[in-house]
Amino acid sequence: MDSLLDGxxxxxxxxxxxxxxxxLQHVNNVVYFRYFETARLDYFTHIGLMEELKESRVGPVLSGTQSRYRLPVTYPDTLLVGSRVSAVDKDRFTMEYIIVSRQQQQITTYGQADIVMFDFNTHSKAEISHTLRGQIEKLQPDLVCQDTTDLTS
Structure with a gap:
């Protein structure tokens, strides 16, 4: 099952x-977005994003999210939610999720989220800090971070 979570x-x-x-006795579709949120916050903890938010008041805002359901999940079960960043620009990044059911030993769901960095002091978009970018690259050495986003858009 570990190979399903590679990457x-x-x-x-x-x-x-x-x-x-x-x-219909399976997990309601809206619940998957809570699973993604839990995984997203776990990823943020790994890269120190929540600590940086406390210090700088620059942090993540969910811009959009989506889910693709492959197999229904039922109680009882334990899910393993893999999370990663798949793209990084100046002021935003994209996350991907995969959900694997221990009971079924299969991938049940895929998800994606677009995250925009926001300065809560000025109420405007903000660039991803060099520290945060470095932490993402440290966690995911194969990820190529781009600097292509125009902050005025």
């Missing part, structure tokens, strides 16, 4: 709760 440097384990089931 995802942060793995977050999440137990499926009974209350996450819908009328």
């Amino acid at each position: 995802y440097p942060v793995i977050t384990e999440i137990p499926v709760a009974w209350g996450e089931m819908d009328a």
Whole structure:
């Protein structure tokens, strides 16, 4: 099962709760976005983003997110959510997620999120700091960070 998570440097384990089931007795589609959020925050912890936010008041804002469902998940189960950054620009980055079911031993879901850095002092977009960029590259040495985003857009 570990090979299903290859290429995802942060793995977050999440137990499926009974209350996450819908009328058809599988995890409700909206719950997957909470799973992605949990994995995203775990990734942010690994790169020191939340500590940097406390100091600089520059942090992540979710710009958009999506999910693609492959297989239904049911209670009881434990999910492994892999997270990684797939693209980095001056003021934003893209994250990808994969969810693997321990019970099914298969990939059940794919997800993606666009994150924009935001300066909560000036209420405007902000560049990703060199420190944060370095932490992402340290966690994912094969990732090529780009500097292509025009901050005026």
